[in-house]
Amino acid sequence: MDGLTGIRDWGELLAVRESGAPPPSGALGALFGPLLAPPRAADGCMVVGRLAQTLDGRIATASGSSQWIGGEGDILHTHRLRALCDAVVVGAGTVRQDDPRLTTRECAGPHPVRVVLDTDRRLSGEYRLFREGPPTLLLAAEDAVGSDRLGIAEVVRLPRDPAQGGLDIPAILGALAARGLRRIFVEGGGVTVSRFLAAGCIDRLHVTVAPVLLGSGIPAFTLPEAARIADGLRFAWTVHAMPPDVLFDIALDRVRPGVCR
Helix, strand or coil, rough: HHHHCCCHHHHHHHHHHHHHHHCCHHHHHHHHHHHHHCCCCCCCCEEEEEEEEEECCEEECCCCCCCCCCHHHHHHHHHHHCCCCCCEEEEHHHHHHHHCCCCCCCCCCCCCEEEECCEEEEEECCCHHCEEEEEEEEEECCCCCCEECCCEEEEEEEEEEECCCCCHHHHHHHHHCCCCCCCCCCCCCCCHHHHHHHHHCCCCEEEEEEEECCCEECCCCCCCCCCCHHHCCCCCCCEEEEECCCEEECCCCCCCCHCCC
């Protein structure tokens, strides 16, 4: 645990975020260093997805309760991912369920631009993201009804994905990159992370597994049905102890699951 909570090493990482220098050695440098490397994808973005799940692969109960599956270490980890990234992305369902602030209040570091995916403009302005805090973008479909602002949030219009529904994922990355937002943290929920995964638009995936069994609830990942084990996505991972949880750092490098090709 000490290796992932060091204050001095975290300060060095924040300095690297601004300077582009090599990350420090140690546990924090090994975990976060790949996110600070120059993007290799053609769109110029580095995209990290993150989920916290139970041992049996659930991110919430059937009613949507998810706070808090992970322990204090996972909360700190999430806030640090926000601080290292230019933008944090969540789906409308996460906003509706959790009313998050998406700030870095649990660690030193800058707040990211907050990005909400609300394809059909169904969210109201009552949520904290639209009333206070850092800059916020609301991404909606080109044909969605509504004005160009929702509270403090600017509305950005994007094309729909005709095959999968929702917004076109490459168009999302293109719109953010055009605004200088190139280090993207897809925080949730599971459907949103799964859509980026299915589109082959995740470079790195961080999954926290908590020592909890629910036996029911909302699954972490939602992908097309696989007929064979061979259709699943296999990968290499690095394991980090984050008591009482375990953190898996997975290098996906924009690979798409076989069932999504």
